[in-house]
Amino acid sequence: MKFRPDNFTLMLVAVVLLASFLPATGDVASVLEKVTTAAVALLFFLHGAKLSRKAVLDGIMHWRLHLFIVLSTFALFPLLGWLLKPVLTPLVSPQIYVGVMFLCVLPSTVQSSIAFVSMARGNIPAAICSASASTLLGVFITPLLVSIFVTEHGASGSFVDAVVKILLQLMLPFALGHLLQRWVGPFIKAHGKLTKVVDQGSILLVVYTAFSAAVVQGIWRQVSVGTLVGLLVICATILALALFLTTFLSRRLGFDKEDEITAVFCGSKKSLVSGVPMAKVLFASSTVGMMVLPLMLFHQMQLMVCAVLAARYAKRAELIEGEAVAASAAK
Structure with a gap:
């Protein structure tokens, strides 16, 4: 498995460089x-139109696994970030570490979690259910956790205000898309590239506008090469602990291998697609760039590490299947 950035990550880097040299002003x-606001609304409308009720219902009965993933996403991660704060903050700065805490309170990914679970031969229906539920629960849980961990560092308004903003700007388009699924769903499924373009385009727009505002406020006077290295160490530490703990705890709880795979990949990842619009x-505006910088680094790191981990799970499954076939043939 090659450790190299994907094309989207390269585009993110290019957008950050563009904003650094040619920031949008006035x-x-x-x-x-x-x-950008319209693009983000369109993004959530399309995701609502794609949501499969049947897929969610197929996996919803496995409540122990779903509860484990929710607690990993919204309790384990914030706890890790909070406990490690005295140790890790000196590697960056208190302002940058606030972005790390924002990363820790975000929901899990949807597309990549399901893709890795599928690649590793895990419980795919449960992964679809858990990943979708994480995104929906994040609408309420993430603002609450932000009000606890992040309010004093730039979050605007109260918990209620934050939930209302997210409901209006993100969930309302999502709900409309889902209600209109019968009419627009077939078109969206037939044009899968459309969602990808809107996905990536809206995030790139948010990142450009956020970093433009941050550059005007002097972000690169606060973020040195040493700070970026320290941030990489922080992201690697949190990701390694999350992967270890989700693996260890899922085994202690007696999950079978398929459910363990789902728990590890859905419970250890954070969503760039949800996180960037939520930060916005x-x-x-002047603090969004600082908030999403840790998320952008963590995003690429989790993709590379989880790709290797998924390949190992898949190889193990192939070996077991081969042994089973050999044993059956020997009878």
Whole structure:
């Protein structure tokens, strides 16, 4: 498995560089802000239209596994971030570590979690259910956790205000998309690239506008090469602990291998697709760049590490199947 950035990560880097040298200001920034808000609304509309009720119902009965993943996502991660704060904050700065805490309170990914569970031969229906539920629960849980861990560092408004903003800007388009699924769903499924373009395009727009505002506020005077290295160490530490603990605890709870795979990949990942729009809604424009920087680094790191881990799980499954076939043939 090659450790190399994917094309989307390279585009993210390019957008950050563009914002660093040519930040949007004045009227251009105002127009981009409105365009970005519309793109994010379209993104969640399309995801709502794609949501399969049958897939969710197929996996919803496995409540112990789903509860484990929810607790891993919204309790284990924030606890790790909070406990490690005295040790890890000196590697960066208190302001940057706030972005780390924001990373820790985000929901799990959907697409990549399901893809890795499928690749590793885990419980795919349960993964679909858990990943979808994590995104929906994050609408309420993430603002609550932000109000506990992050409010004093740039989050705007109260918990209620944050939930209302997310409901209006993210969940309302999502709900409309789901309600109109009967009419728009077939078109969206037939044009899968459309969702990908909107996915990536909306995130790139948010990142560009966020980093433009951050550059104007002097982000690169606060983030040195040493700080970036320290942030990479922090992300690697949190990811390694999350992977170890989800694996260890799922085995202690007696999950079979398929459920363990689902628990590990759904319970150890954080969503860039949800996190960037949430940061835009929850934080002042001047602080969004700082909030999403740890998430961007963690995103690429989790993809590379989980790809290797999924390949190992798949290889183990192939070996077991081969042994079973050989044993059957010997009878």
